[in-house]
Structures are given as structure tokens and as C-alpha cells.
Amino acid sequence: MDEIKAGLSEIDCDVLVIGGGTAGPMAAYKAKMKNPDAKVVLLEKANVKRSGAISMGMDGLNNAVIPGHSTPEQYTKEITIANDGIVDQAAVLKYAQNCFEIIQELDKFGIRFQKDENGDYDVKKVHHMGTYVLPMPNGETVKKALYRQLRRARILISNRFMATRLITGKSGRIAGAVAVNTRSGEFLVVRAKTVIMSMGAAGRLGLPTSGYLFGTYENPANSGEGYAMAYHAGAKLANLECFQINPLIKDYNGPACAYVAGPFGGYTANAKGERFIECDYWSGQMMQEFYKELQSGNGPVFLRLNHLHKETAEHIEQILHTVERPSRGRFHEARGTHYAETMIEMHISEIGFCSGHSASGVFVDEFARTTVPGLYAAGDMASVPHNYMLGAFTNGAIAGEHAIDFAAEVDFEEFDRTDVAREQERVLAPTRREDGIPPNQIEYKVRRLVNDYLQPPKVTRKYELAQARFAEVREDLENAMVVRDSHELMRAMEVASILDCADMAACASLYRTESRWGLYHWRTDFPERNDADWKCHVLLSKQADGSMGCEKRAVQPYIVPISDDEKDAYYKQRITAEA
């Protein structure tokens, strides 16, 4: 295993879904259900059984819009405000209108949501304004249930194939993708009428404070290929300067799960054991407050459960140690920390791109369409903000159903065969060298530079220095990287995506000369929010000359209007207490 073999196969399909985590399986399933005669292929770098952000399950829905508890309009307002107004509401509203149906469908698949003793969804109020949290204390079976549905629907699954580039035709329409097997180096060319990208976050961008390359907040398999491939195919990417930074358990680097503990009375506290977060909804503003408390005399920050009944704290502990990131139980055991007894030290994550928690993603409309005809995107890599797991499922479903109709209308797009040969040569170049720099060293260097220069607060000169250093590393990557087997080849392709993402993060951040989204885009030399010039999207794309560039795009007129009163209602509640 792992030796590089020469091999090439070519297949055709109506819908190619790249990425078998959360949005991807749902997209493939919905496409196939809508047209059972169509050929739907699901490509996955790992194995669909356990891939993606939810490989070990999920402990709750953070954004469930369930009749009787909240309305789509209210949710849309909340997300618009949480995202500082930079939202095309059509996509958010559509998610909110469709998500309850998806919950019911997932329930039928065998995914378990918390129900009360009468079998009704046990929705919890965590936020100040709306009620959106549906716990999943037994949510460890999510992937199993999804995989079962894919197999029953007889969807064609290609595991261990890593897509490296999209292929577009002469007219600019999508034509397919090139992929490489991660265990043999053999190539697969997929001709497709439509392509849905669901390749997750760019979660391997910053370096965790532990220094361990794979100890990331996100699943490190989510290394940003979706963002890089969309960019090289000419798609536009939205608001990449709105980074993802999340609260987490320090060193362990897993989520602190305030949404799990919240309904039981647990909360994020400072060293005095007191709450300090003013902001209601998870947002960059909230992370700004977290960051400031960490740096302050009241820091650091802790997850506090030790004021609760021992039984209550242990119940929460049991959920956290079973679902989503279960190895945290082992982490705490080694440190001798028990949630019922002590507060648990927290920290903030390394930076990344992830619309699931923030807003940065490949620009899509309410049908999950990117700016490249025939190309769709859903989940953590698409630009619908604050999506979480349920957003990935819902928007994946929207993408699948739209793409299958599109595929029925069109024929295969013609493309230039030399594009495929050129891509094969790019992928295999590091295998042709006898010695050089291995991918893990290049990766460490890129990600260390990301931490040194790109991590907020953002400073213009530091960003320019980062760009210069990234260019030097790119030279090494293109001319000196050496790869000895197919596994390392996968890492080599990943680090190329990581470097592309680092460059995009720098470029987009420098373009928006204001501060917005709290910590996510805090520019110390432009510290104020400037609505007059910047209440717009920033779209990044590859320019005609091959360089990276940005443009402004107006926010679409709101469908759900937000009066100044309502905005004030939020801001008024955030007023800090007099010292």
C-alpha cells in the first residue's frame, strides 16, 4: 500500500458531489431521490462512513427553527444582526423555512434528537431572543444513519479519492473534476453535468497552540481544498476576512459546547467564576469579548459547571464525553479535572474559514449556486452564514435538488484535454524529485506564519510581510517539495490548498479597510466599523491575469426588514456595567 502507481480511469455522471461529510451525503441523496435514473457520484477523500466535521456525531442543533418556538423571519433577523448586516437574506430565510422538514427527515433516518416524555422535540432556550437549540445527547450515530441511507439509495461512492482541481469548459461552465487516489496515486477524471462542492471548512489554516499540526478545532481533513478549488475554477469567494475563531477547551482544542451546558445552567466564566459575555448570539463580537477577557486581569476563561448539582454536571460530562469529541473524557482524566469539581480552562481556536460558525465561504445564492454555471457549494465552505450542521444538511438538500434539475437540461460541457494532463503533472511533480522539502515541513511553516502574521488583531504591515513570506514558501512548494508515497502526496496537495487559503485570507483582509465582525476582522489601523463604505460583501476571485483580487458587492435588499428599534434592542442589552 501507498506506493505510487500509474493509472487513470474516466467516468461520467449527472451530478458529482465532492465531499462526503454532512452536506455532501444529503445532496447526493436528494439528487438521487428526485431522479432515481440519474447517475450520482459521491467522491470522498477519506471514507464516507466516518468523514467530515461530524465523524463522531453531533451533540445538538444550534439553529433549529421549529414551529411554535421560533419563526424563519425572526431567525433571519437574528443572523442578519449577528453578522453585522452583511447578509443576503434570501439564502438564510430559505434555510430557516426548510430546516424543520430536514429535522423530521433526519429523525426518520434514525438520527436521534432529544424528545420530551411525550415524544415531542425538546427545544431549549439558550439565546436571549430566540429559541433554537435542540439537543442530541445520543447524536453519536449521525454518520452511521446517513451512510445507511446512501447505501439503500445505491449511490455510487468513491472513497479515498481526493479531488484536486475542477475542470471548466470553454464557456466557463463546469465540466467535471480531476481526483487522485490517496493510497495509489491513480487518477480519476470525472466528467459531470453539474458539480456540488461540500468539502468543509478550511480548518487547518492556523496552527493550534499545542503545535501539533493535527490538533485542530476542525477535523484536520478539512484543509480548505474546497476554497482553493473554487478559486482556481474562477468562482468568487465571499467575506473571507470574516475568519472563524471559536471558543474551546484549552490544549484539547475541542469545542467547549456552551450550547450543551447552557440549558442545564452551565456557562462561560472568567477567573472569578462570573459571566462576562454581553453578546447574545455566537458572533465575532462574542469572540472579541472572549479575547479581551482572556487578556484582562479577570482572565483566563473557563467553562463553569461546578455550581450545578453533581448529578447535573456529571450528566453534562457524560454527554460531552460520548458525542462529537469523545476523547475529551480521556483528556480530562489524564489531567484529573472533573466538571463537577473545577472550572475547565478555555481558550480560543486558531483561525480558519468556516461559514458554519462565521460567514466566509464560496459565494452562493439561495439555490446554493456559485458564480460558475453548474457549480454548487453547500455546508461549511459555502457563504450562507452561521450554518452549523443543520445548515449543511438543509443547504446540501437544496443543492442536490437544484443540481439534478439542472443536469437534466444540459449536456456534458466540452473541455480541453490538456487541462487534465497539466493537472496530473502538477500533482505528480513532487514525486519526480529525489530529495527536497517534505510536505509536513512546508505545512508547519505556512501555518506558523499564519499565526504570527494573520491572527487578529490584524495589522496592515504584518499582513504585507506575511504575503512576502507566503510567496517564498510558494517557491519551495512548487520547486522543491518532495513526496515519497501516495499518503504524502495527499498531504502535499493539502498543503497547497492551505497556502492558497493563507494568501486568500491575507488578500481579503487587506482589502476591507475597516473593522467588522468583532475579533474576526479587527484591524488595529482601521479600528471603526464604516457602514458608509463597507456595508457590502467583499468578493475575492482569480483575475484575468492570474492574480488574486477583490471587489465589492452590494448586500441584497433585506426581505425581512430590521428597524432601528430592533437593532437598538440588541445593542442596548450589550451595554457593559459601570465599573
Next chain:
Amino acid sequence: MTFEPFEAFTDVEDLADKLHDADASVRRVAVMELADTADPAAVALIGSALKDESAEVRLQAAIALGEFDGRETAEMLVIGLVDADPRVARAAADSLAELKDPAAADPIFPLIGHADPRVRSGALRGVKELRRPEALAYALRALEDQDPQVRVEALGVIGYLKAEETLPALIACARDPMAEVRRTAVGALAFSRSNHAAEALIRALADADWSVRETGAEMLGKGRYARGAAPLLAAINDADWQVRVKIVRSLGQLKVVEAVPQIAAALGDEISNLRKEAAAALGEIAHASARPYLERYVDDGDPDVRKNVRWALSRIE
């Protein structure tokens, strides 16, 4: 060189021989491969592995059947549920709980009367999500069971069916000697908006166990039982603060104006969770008499309390 890029859909019959291999580990791998086919034709074969001489193979078969649904799957799983090896029986019970097809309930019903309490519990848990009205008779009988876990599972079945005629039995269980049974019963009877249900919830406010009192307090508000107002107010000084939180929340949901002074007193509590809930409840009630109390706490040290105080004041305006 070309290759086949797709995960295979192996023919079930091709795996059948491996189930008779002399090596138990090979048989075990065969069971896993059968599960991966997702082909309903695999159910009977996996079921046959539930009679394997190796407990490990039987365990694997019980787990594997969790990937399938329908009556036939249930017929197989009930074999695993009565297995002598407790690991096999537990895995079969877990797989039974995955079933979604109501038709799967029929082969499970008879096991609700089995001699082994673990089998009775597992069978009840298996039929709960299937919501078959015929399950009621079995579950009601199981409420008399000696084993408290069986009684809890039976309450689960009954609670999901929300049948008014089960109310007397549920109310009786709210007096069960075991706290977990009482708590489950109190949660299960809250579907009924009747006075009898309300009275049972009110009695729960005086329960010896805090978790029963907590559930009773929560349900009175969630179900908007107007009769709960005075008893909730009387219980507002419960010894347990987690119970007080639910009482205050329910008084808010019921908009009990008379409770304003006592809820307001909780604004000064040392536990911030309680102060937060008190402010929210005063906002729900939105009565002018709360204003002077609330104004005193606009600068509470806890941001969640401040937010709720400000929201409450805006509701009164």
C-alpha cells in the same frame, strides 16, 4: 491501467459461505460485510448468525441488524434479545431501539411479558418510537412490574402515545417509590391538560426528590396550567436553587402578576442563574409593579442578568 472507483455492492449470496467458516473471526468479518451491503436480503443471513456458537459472532450480528428495519429485522433481533450472553442481549436491545417501521412492533410485543426484566425493558424500549396503539395494553401491565427500569420504559411507551385513558395509571406512577419512575411519570402525564394532570404536577412540587420537583415545576409552566400558579408561588422558596429556577420560569410563562414581589426578591439572589431567570420572568409578566425592582438591577454584575433586566423593562414600557 484503469480501475473501478466505486464502493462495491456485494451480492449477499457471495458472503453466505463465509458464515460457515471454521474460524469465528472470519464469520464475524462476514457479518460486518453483510451489514455493509444494506441489502434487505442480508437480514435473514445475519439473523442466522444470532444462533452461532460464538458469542462474538452473535454480538456482531446483533449490532449489524441495527442497520436494517422492518418486521423481519425485529423477528431476528428478538432472538438476540433473549441471548444468554448479556453483551449480545444489550446490543440487540440497542438495535431494536433503532427500528422505525411500525410493523416491526408485532414480533416484539410478546417479549414484554418475558421472565427476564432486561428483556422486558429492551422490548418496551424497542416499541416506544414505533408508537403503535396496541402497545398500550402491554405497557400498562408493565407498570405493575417489580423492576423499576421496566416501569420507566413502560412509561416511555405510554407517554409517547398521549392517550387520555392512561392518565389514572400515570398519576399512580407519580407516587412510585422510585424517584426516577416518579420523574418519568410526571413528565409523561403533562400531555393532558386536565385538572387531574395539573393536580399530579402540583403534588410533584412537594416531592422528596429534587429532580421530581424540578420536572413538576417545569411542566406546569410548559403546559400553561393556570391552576399551577398558586402552588408554584407557594413553592418559590424550594430548598434547591435548580428547582427555584424552574418555578420562577413557570410563573413567568403563566404570567402570574401576584408573584411579582416574590420573583423580584430572587433578583437579589447570590446565584446568577436564578437572578437571570427572575428578570426574564418579570419580563414575561410585564406588569408595571415590577419596574422599581428591575431598575435596581440594571447594572447587575452579570451580563445575562443585565440583558434580561433591560429586556424586561422594555416590555413594561
Next chain:
Amino acid sequence: MPLANTSTAVPVVVDEGKCIADKGCTVCVDVCPLDVLRISELTGKAYMKFDECWYCMPCEADCPTGAVTVNIPYLLK
């Protein structure tokens, strides 16, 4: 630049007495999202080949015989 071999302690441990990879089982290798496990040509048993672990645990949870243990990588333990 020539390459060196630097040693590293890996977090995933396989109990060879319990592992049935030699009987055709590939579960842990299949489910790893980072693809860091392999079956040894020497012993026929599974082992961790690459120190690239997210300590996410499908390998341990899905192992039919309980042969796999995931430890927390030393750098963040």
C-alpha cells in the same frame, strides 16, 4: 536537502492479541478520516503508521473486538 528519520510517539495503540485484521477485518483503517492506520505486512495486524491524529476515535469505537485505544497525543496531553 537530504531527509532524516525523526522518531515520534503515536497516540493510537492496537492490542495485537485482539486485532482480527489477519482474518480480513479492515474497519479501523477504513474509518480513519486522516488515513493514518495500516495493516502490517509483517504481523497482519493494524498499527498507526503516520503521526497525524485528530484523536476523534472512530477507529476505537468501531473496532469489533475492542483492540484499539486512542490516547491523547503527547504535545497536547
